[in-house]
Every structure is written in C-alpha cells, then in structure tokens.
Amino acid sequence: xxxxxxxxxxxxxxxxxxxxxxxxxxxxxxxxxxxxxxxxxxxxxxxxxxxxxxxxxxxxxxxxxxxxxxxxxxxxxxxxxxxxxxxxxxxxxxxxxxxxxxxxxxxxxxxxxxxxxxxxxxxxxxxxxxxxxxxxxxxxxxxxxxxxxxxxxxxxxxxxxxxxxxxxxxxxxxxxxxxxxxxxxxxxxxxxxxxxxxxxxxxxxxxxxxxxxxxxxxxxxxxxxxxxxxxxxxxxxxxxxxxxxxxxxxxxxxxxxxxxxxxxxxxxxxxxxxxxxxxxxxxxxxxxxxxxxxxxxxxxxxxxxxxxxxxxxxxxxxxxxxxxxxx
Numbered sequence: 001x002x003x004x005x006x007x008x009x010x011x012x013x014x015x016x017x018x019x020x021x022x023x024x025x026x027x028x029x030x031x032x033x034x035x036x037x038x039x040x041x042x043x044x045x046x047x048x049x050x051x052x053x054x055x056x057x058x059x060x061x062x063x064x065x066x067x068x069x070x071x072x073x074x075x076x077x078x079x080x081x082x083x084x085x086x087x088x089x090x091x092x093x094x095x096x097x098x099x100x101x102x103x104x105x106x107x108x109x110x111x112x113x114x115x116x117x118x119x120x121x122x123x124x125x126x127x128x129x130x131x132x133x134x135x136x137x138x139x140x141x142x143x144x145x146x147x148x149x150x151x152x153x154x155x156x157x158x159x160x161x162x163x164x165x166x167x168x169x170x171x172x173x174x175x176x177x178x179x180x181x182x183x184x185x186x187x188x189x190x191x192x193x194x195x196x197x198x199x200x201x202x203x204x205x206x207x208x209x210x211x212x213x214x215x216x217x218x219x220x221x222x223x224x225x226x227x228x229x230x231x232x233x234x235x236x237x238x239x240x241x242x243x244x245x246x247x248x249x250x251x252x253x254x255x256x257x258x259x260x261x262x263x264x265x266x267x268x269x270x271x272x273x274x275x276x277x278x279x280x281x282x283x284x285x286x287x288x289x290x291x292x293x294x295x296x297x298x299x300x301x302x303x304x305x306x307x308x309x310x311x312x313x314x315x316x317x318x319x320x321x322x323x324x325x326x327x
Contacts, residue, residue, distance in 0.1 A: 093108055142242065
C-alpha cells in the first residue's frame with residue numbers, strides 16, 4: 001500500500017467516524033416537559049422522575065427538563081407549543097386537547113364517569129385508544145396516557161347543597177367549554193381566568209368561587225380565601241400526557257418505546273398518589289378551619305347536567321357516549 005493510499009483510507013475512516021458522531025449528536029435531544037401545576041403536586045414530582053428515568057434508560061442520549069407552574073405559558077400556550085415545536089411533552093386537560101379534536105373532550109365532561117373505577121376502565125379501553133388516534137390524525141401529536149387529576153369540587157364563601165344554590169354565582173373556570181357546562185346548566189356565571197391568577201381573583205372578589213380537585217385547592221392555597229369546599233365531584237378529571245408530533249417523529253422506535261414507558265409509569269405513580277391523598281385531604285382542610293360540605297346533593301346536579309351530555313351541542317357522537325357508559 002502506498003503512503004498516499006494509506007492516508008486516503010485513514011481520511012475516509014475519519015470521515016466515517018465523524019459522520020457517526022454527528023448522527024449520534026443529531027439524534028440526541030433535550031426535551032422540554034411543560035405544565036401549569038405547582039412543584040408540590042404529584043404531577044410535577046412524577047414528571048421529574050420521568051425525566052431522570054429517560055436520561056438513564058437512554059444512556060444519556062436524551063434529557064428532559066420539566067417546566068412547572070406555567071413557566072412556559074398558560075395551558076392554551078403549551079398546547080399550541082406542541083405544534084410549533086417549542087415544547088416536547090405536556091400535561092393538559094382533555095378539554096384543552098378537545099380544541100383540536102372535539103371527541104377526546106368527552107373524558108372532561110361533568111358527571112360523565114360514575115366513579116374512579118369507571119375512569120380507569122376508560123383509560124385502558126379501546127375507546128380511549130381510538131380517540132387518541134383521532135387526535136393524532138388531526139394534530140400529528142401523540143397522546144401517551146392519562147393521569148388521574150381528581151374529582152373537581154366547588155369552593156365558595158357560601159354553602160352549596162343543590163343546583164339552585166349556584167344560581168348567579170360568579171365562578172372561575174378554565175377557558176374551555178366543558179368546564180363551563182355544569183355552571184351554565186345550574187345558572188351560574190362561569191368566568192375564565194388564567195390558572196396562575198385565580199388566588200388573587202378570589203382574594204379581591206373578582207369571582208365568588210372556583211372549582212378544582214382537593215390536591216390543587218391545597219397546592220394553590222385556595223382554601224385561604226374561600227370558606228367552603230363543597231364536594232360536588234362534578235368532573236372526574238384527568239390529564240393527558242401528550243408528546244409533540246415533531247418530537248415523536250424524530251425519535252427512533254427504541255427511544256419512542258422508552259419515552260412511552262417512563263411517561264406511562266409516571267402517570268400510574270401520580271394517579272396512585274392522588275387517589276390516596278383525596279381522602280386524607282378532607283381531614284386536613286377541616287383541621288385548617290375550612291368547612292368541607294359533604295351534604296351536596298350530587299344526584300340533583302347529575303340530573304341537571306345529564307341533558308347536556310348528548311346532542312348537537314357536544315363534540316362526540318351518541319355512539320361514543322354509549323361506549324363510554326357501557327364500560
């Protein structure tokens with residue numbers, strides 16, 4: 001072999017090694033996981049766990065930083081960010097995902113689920129997988145799983161026992177129609193306000209009430225500026241974990257599977273933590289001096305809302321409704 005040809009072969013080998021290194025670097029990704037919840041909540045704690053697991057299971061090929069408490073924008077913003085590629089993974093309510101694909105919002109409708117077991121059956125069902133695929137077809141974003149968010153209850157400065165007690169009540173809701181369905185049905189005045197601004201709005205009397213699960217009421221300290229927690233249980237709520245289509249399509253099949261696994265395991269962990277904490281929190285709020293009203297006539301609320309769950313004003317078909325109820 002001549003010196004020239006030897007050097008030429010060495011050069012080709014160097015180029016090949018360089019190309020492999022470049023390809024590896026291009027495939028590596030620093031993911032952004034955005035949500036609107038406080039760092040003290042299980043959603044965030046398990047998101048951080050998922051980030052650590054992703055880095056470990058991919059041998060450092062991918063890292064993921066978690067951005068809590070609306071630090072990358074309000075819920076509408078982070079949903080839009082999926083399509084723009086400015087965020088890679090988000091937690092979001094079914095109702096917000098429904099802005100892009102209406103039928104998936106059915107899981108966020110009031111009194112849609114009988115109890116937590118009914119919700120769990122939905123999460124594991126073909127119906128959920130079908131709706132997740134419909135959302136992907138519409139947006140190219142990938143729904144991975146759901147995390148139990150808790151039963152949503154109304155906090156207020158007046159006791160609420162029946163639907164008529166909410167007539168005219170100015171209640172903060174998230175800016176999505178399904179959150180407003182129950183208040184509208186009972187004659188209240190739903191008022192969308194950004195999540196980060198709710199405490200101040202309650203404190204200043206901009207609104208009279210708000211609705212959220214017990215974990216969120218505690219984390220956001222709403223009990224400090226409201227006298228009653230009325231256990232309406234009007235929505236058995238959950239959060240979708242969604243990966244940007246841009247991000248998903250850039251990952252290898254191996255890394256797609258790893259990301260799916262860590263996000264699903266995080267959802268299971270957070271769900272269990274939240275279910276366990278719901279019963280304990282009733283006593284905790286009472287010890288803090290907040291009145292927890294357990295005498296709400298949920299059946300009266302359910303009957304008032306029931307006519308609104310099907311028909312031309314909702315984004316899902318009668319067939320989809322029946323499939324969910326039959327689970």
